[in-house]
Amino acid sequence: MINFFLLVSLLISNNLLAQEFSGCGEYIFKGVLKHDEHAHLKMIYVVNEGTKSQMTFNLIERDDVQKLALMLDLPSTFKASIIKNMDGTRGALSFPSEIASRFPNPLSKNETGITKIKNFKCE
Amino acid sequence: MTAYTKNILFTSLLISITTIPLGYSADQKKQFYFLGGGGEPKGETTIFDGEIKRVGSFINNSDWDSTVSFNGGHAKTEDLMRSKMAKAKNAGPFIEKNYNAMMDEMIAKLESGELKAGDQLMVAIDTHGAKRSIGKDAEKTHRVALSYSEAKELTNLSGARTVDLDKLDKIADLAGKKGVKLAVADLSCYSGNLLNIKSDKVCLISGSGPEQYSYGAGTLKVGFLSFSQANTFSSKFFDSLKKGKNLEDLFLSARSSSTDTPDFPMINTSAGIAINDLIYKMITPYLDYNNDQVSNFGRQYGRTGDGFEERICNIDSNHHQLIDLLKQYNSLSIVADESGRNSDDFKALRSALEEYRSYQKTYEVSMRGKFEAEKEVRNIFEKQFPNDKKAWSEYDPLDFLTIDLDLQIKRYQEYADREKNNNNKYVAVMMDLTLSQLKKQKEIAAYVKANLSENSKAKLKAQEDAYGKSGVTKNLASRVSLEAKKVFNTLYKSLKKPESNPCRDFVL
Known part of the structure; x- marks a missing residue:
């Protein structure tokens, strides 16, 4: 019977999502790239748009805007780094990679957020 | 003998509970x-x-x-x-x-x-x-x-x-x-x-x-x-x-x-927690489904083809282990239940899990086809556009078949013109560079669309169709849940302690 418990514990896998900023690091972003006249490079990335948990990320490098350009106004997902602490719900992202449009389910388009996958110290 | 055996077999599953004897009063x-x-x-x-x-x-x-x-x-x-x-x-x-x-x-x-x-x-x-x-x-x-x-x-x-x-x-x-x-x-x-x-x-x-x-x-x-x-x-x-x-x-x-x-x-209760520990995590993947509001059925497969076969192996391995585990519970349960009804419950759950797994396997064929098509697109990128890596290396290859690049180019052209009119050279240069990249991506996308094999196109269509029909997973998951509920009941009866617990003691 003990083997059963061992077996159970071996088979357990958890895929919970953290949908919030929890320190600098690499995150999976799920949101939408938007044009914004007031932004430094005129582009921002928005997650949880139009909700109480909306977060807005500035793009700092011109190269990053170029990388994400294909996804303008489309639900998208990618990996990127947050290297500085966020100011409330506003922050900046860098080094986007593995860029893709999101799974085409009507409701999952709303499934946005950020999920931390690697920790590092803020600059 | 039966009661004794039952006691021995299930003792290791039991978690001891503490009950507090509480008196009742008229002004409770x-x-x-x-x-x-x-x-x-x-x-x-x-x-x-x-x-x-x-x-x-x-x-x-x-x-x-x-x-x-x-x-x-x-x-x-x-x-x-x-x-x-x-x-x-x-x-x-x-x-x-x-x-x-x-x-x-x-x-x-x-x-x-x-x-x-x-x-x-x-x-x-x-x-x-x-x-x-x-x-x-x-x-x-x-x-x-x-x-x-x-x-x-x-x-x-x-x-x-x-x-x-x-x-x-x-x-x-x-x-x-x-x-x-x-x-x-x-x-x-x-x-x-x-x-x-x-x-x-x-x-x-x-x-x-x-x-x-x-x-x-x-x-x-x-x-x-x-x-x-x-x-x-x-x-x-x-x-x-x-x-x-x-x-x-x-x-x-x-x-x-x-x-x-x-x-x-x-x-x-101690019995409830013991059963959760025994079967909940293992049953969980079989409760995933797709419909117009939910799309978690495919989450086990990952987004890209990298590691897909390994993931399938894990799903298969977990499935076989769960089926074996249920067979063992079934054996223990038969000893404890001479009527044989429990055995039917375990069999029915195994059958529901097999049905779910069987559907997963057909879906996996379509996913595999999609990943093969994706690989062909990536091969086209590497062979035909080796010097334009920046334009394709960071993206999902299949997005090049679906995103409306003409629309994106039109928008960025407007942004570029606006920045030039505003004399914002720093951003205007960036918009021009972005436009150049989008135009290159359009060229790449056109080439891929024209040269992707019919076989790969058919595979992509098959996966799209499979996804469209995957609403059936709601019924499959519901059946697993229903049969798991019966097994839960069987296990609960076996694990239930004669002493009271806070839920049994809570009388309305």
Whole structure:
């Protein structure tokens, strides 16, 4: 019977999502790239748009805007780094990679957020 | 001999429980708090209306001192509350201020001794619930939706104002210390997280597991009449709230009779926790499904082809181990049950799991085809556009077949012109560079569309079709859930201790 418990514990896998900023690091972003006249490079990335948990990320490098350009106004997902602490719900992202449009389910388009996958110290 | 064997075989599964003998007195207090109904879209009604009638029936036909903070902003729902819950004290709409006031009121009653040993306190929560966060600031339990705000999606409740249920931890602790009988029933989605409150002195019941949705009663309309169908766990649970019933029996009865919903209601008795440990995590992947509101069926496969075959191997391996495990439980169960009925339950669950796995395998064929097509696209990139890596290397290859690049180019051209007119050279240069890249991407996309093999195109179409038809997984997952409920019952009967527990001891 003990083997059963061992077996159970071996088979357990958890895929919970953290949908919030929890320190600098690499995150999976799920949101939408938007044009914004007031932004430094005129582009921002928005997650949880139009909700109480909306977060807005500035793009700092011109190269990053170029990388994400294909996804303008489309639900998208990618990996990127947050290297500085966020100011409330506003922050900046860098080094986007593995860029893709999101799974085409009507409701999952709303499934946005950020999920931390690697920790590092803020600059 | 049978009883002896049963005892030996299942002893290792049992977790010892502590029961507190409590005396009854004539002035025993019975207090009931009913909260929820939040996160619903604007309109006159909510999906919780059927439950209001059910809980109202309990309130009106019992001697429980009841307080209700429910909904807010839906005219017919509020009318229903006024008519069906007239006997209860109305603590106002389910907003954060009222929620905190009620929680603080319960804490004050426990701390002051207004509620004393042997008194009963029951809290029922019926609203939309969110998946638990992780990280240092994660809730112990989970967050639930408040009124006057709409949850735009049902996993994280984006759009809704929410509150965590962690104050219940303090209430449970106080009730345990003071000998007050406390029962909490959280019927929201992801409510299995309620059982993160570890206490063997209170009764905790959830409408589903920590990773599953919970389901409200649907409404069947016949002409001008509408009926709330009592086939979900929460509707069965609320329907069963009757004087003289204990919560353990009530939970088991509601759980075993609820149908058509891929959920996993939980109870924190020693038997309930032991079964959760034994089968919940292993059953969880079979409760995933796709329909017009949910799309978690494919989450085990990952987004790209990297590691796909390895993932399939793991799914297969886990599946075989689960089937073997159930066969072993089955053998133990046959020893304990001479009627042989238990054996049928285990067989039926195995059959449901095999059916689900069989469907997964056909879906995996289409996923494999998609990943092969993706590989061909990537090969085209590498062969035909080796010097333009920047334009394709960071992207999902299949996006080049679907994204409207003409539209994107048109937009960036407008932005570039605007920045030039505004003499913002720094951004204008960036927009020009971006335009150049988009034009290159358009060229790449056109080449891929023209040169992708018919075989790969057919594979992509097949995967699209398979996804379109994957709504069938809701029925497959529901069947797994239904059969798992029967096995849960079988195991529960075997593991149930003769001594009382806080749920059995909680008599309405």
